[in-house]
Amino acid sequence: MNWDASSLWQFNVLLLIMLFILAIAAISIKDLVASAVIFGAYSFIMCLLWTAMLAVDVAFTEAAVGAGVSTVLVLGTALHIKRKSKD
Template sequence: MIPVDIIVLTLIIICALGALAAKDLMVAAIVIGAYSFLICLLLAVMGAVDVAFTEATVGAGVSTVFFVATVFQTTRRTKD
């Protein structure tokens, strides 16, 4: 049986690579939010619940909202 932390770490690496490979800014912002949530989950599995809660509120919550709001304020110059 594979430990949960190895599975979460694999998903974190996939999200990191997905954020780097994303062509659309909205997709990148959402994948970064998922990355932050997975970091929160990994911290909770490791036993750092207080740090996980802070990461969930700041990293996965507020930062993702700011990223998405910023992307909505931008316009496209070309239609790719």
């Protein structure tokens, strides 16, 4: 029991700030492919945060399904449609 999550609160706060910035960027950027990639980065930061919050099973599911599969799905759709968004 020598691993203590409470000593990592700075790491947690850093990840939460990055999450906030990436969420804003993903819905405000006009290029849809860039939006999809930023959404993938958001999912990966979420995965790191869950490892820090002691939920390893959720973390590796998120890494495979969230950062992996859903990024590929959103990216595939973004490449099939018109790339520029108006807002």
